[in-house]
Amino acid sequence: MKNIAFLAVSAALVLAATPNILAADGKAVYADNCTKCHGDDGKGQTKMGQKLEARDYSDAKVQDSFTDAEALKSIKDGMKKADKTLMKPSELAEDDIKASxxxxxxxxx
Ligand code: HEC
Incomplete structure (x- = not known):
């Protein structure tokens, strides 16, 4: 009986921890691949971000200007303005992009 209780508690702990693991992943992927341009705070106030005119993602209006699906496509396929490359096509796995x-x-x- 003790073992069953232990298993149930363990399973509950694993389930409870799962969303946190996913959130941590997104943060880590973002830190490794996106802060260079978009900044830790998403405001794009880095050297690269300013040069490429990254928008301010702390601004709700900017966040509302694209859907998750559009963002995924922009990151996966890359983004260009005229001849200027804004984002190169990402080599990250789709799940990592979604997490970021x-x-x-x-x-x-
Ligand atoms: C080389 C610099 C650079 C890197 C690295 C970069 N971005 Fe971008 N990103 C830009 C620029 C420039 C734009 C276009 C201006 C804007 O929307 O901020 C952009 C646009 C976007 C957009 C808007 C897409 C749309 O359809 O409007 C999202 C979302 C985004 N980036 C997320 C990310 C994420 C997440 C990462 C990391 C996986 C990342 N970017 C990495 C420079 C970069």
Whole structure:
């Protein structure tokens, strides 16, 4: 009986921890691949971000200007303005890109 109770508690703990693991992933993916341009706070006030005119993702209006699906496509396929490359096509796995978008969404103020 003790073992069954132990298993049930363990399973509950694993389930409870899962969303946190996903959130941490998105943050880590973002930190490794996106802060260079978009900044830790999503405001794009880095050297690269300013040069490429990254928008301010703490601004709700900017966040509302694209859907998650559009963001995924922009990151996966890359983004260009005229001849200028804004974002290169990403080599990240789709799940990692989705996690980083989910993290970016949390930067909205
Ligand atoms: C080389 C610099 C650079 C890197 C690295 C970069 N971005 Fe971007 N990103 C830009 C620029 C520039 C734009 C276009 C201006 C804007 O929308 O901020 C952009 C646009 C976007 C958009 C808007 C897409 C749309 O359809 O309007 C999202 C979302 C985004 N980036 C997320 C990310 C995420 C998440 C990462 C990391 C996986 C990332 N970017 C990495 C420079 C970069």
């Amino acid at each position: 978008i989910a993290f970016l969404r949390t930067l909205k103020k």
